[in-house]
């Protein structure tokens with residue numbers, strides 16, 4: 001395994017050095033990236049400013065990929081001309097609970113799956129038909145809605161046998177304890193679903209990428225619901241394994257760092273940080289033989305299929321925050 005990896009690296013660096021005279025300039029790379037992602041800027045000033053950010057991001061990606069001690073690869077993507085601050089503001093959207101709000105999320109020491117002992121070595125809820133296709137939150141901080149919906153879609157299929165695509169837009173418009181495109185909490189979304197007695201389908205209440213007025217007629221056309229939800233003990237990976245053995249789970253991760261943002265494939269083993277700012281859903285776990293046996297969490301993101309591994313990311317099993325509907 002190691003031999004193969006080092007051969008590939010040697011080979012790649014030979015190609016690069018042999019080609020360095022003809023290496024496209026950063027300006028050309030930026031142009032190419034703009035064409036690939038259909039990006040236009042309003043004037044030369046903005047273009048020059050974006051080029052500078054693109055260059056810094058590309059340098060980070062190339063440096064990380066060269067280091068060689070990582071079980072993942074980074075790549076440019078549609079987020080490559082944004083600063084971390086811009087990215088965090090537009091594409092994440094988990095609001096950390098303020099102390100007065102975190103009553104419900106006081107982490108319990110007991111939870112529904114605490115006695116689960118049949119934890120397999122791997123599970124992939126996609127293969128069990130409990131995960132809908134990858135969605136795209138777009139330029140709207142509604143990750144919390146996508147995370148909550150993924151967990152509700154999962155438990156709905158597991159308990160009822162039917163995979164039903166549910167509406168994030170309904171949460172964005174109608175879950176007034178949350179802040180639409182300015183962020184929210186999965187726990188508050190679950191509370192809304194319980195109170196409203198369900199969510200409409202994605203088709204009935206489609207995603208708009210912006211907050212609108214709650215459509216009260218559609219709001220009442222529930223296609224699936226949950227009875228309650230609970231949080232897992234904080235920082236307890238075994239508890240998360242027990243829960244994910246039974247259903248997809250909403251979690252919060254720090255996604256605004258460059259490694260997460262530019263993740264392309266493999267098992268992310270960079271320090272993501274504990275500054276939880278993005279809601280996603282754990283839909284499985286396993287061990288990556290091709291990455292030196294790294295244990296990972298399989299995570300469904302909401303940044304479209306072109307990001308990561310067809311919209312998914314595998315993260316080294318490590319501390320994250322959690323909650324799931326029952």
Ligand SMILES: *[C@@H]1O[C@H](CO)[C@@H](O)[C@H](O)[C@H]1NC(C)=O
Nearest residue numbers: 109110111112113114115116
């Ligand atoms: C787990 O087992 C303990 C000990 O038998 C029991 O007290 C507890 O209620 C069980 N928890 C659940 C959620 O079933």
Ligand SMILES: *[C@@H]1O[C@H](CO)[C@@H](O)[C@H](O)[C@H]1NC(C)=O
Nearest residue numbers: 067068069070071269270271
């Ligand atoms: C890889 O090596 C670099 C340089 O020694 C180090 O800073 C970084 O933390 C390492 N990354 C991992 C994931 O081990």
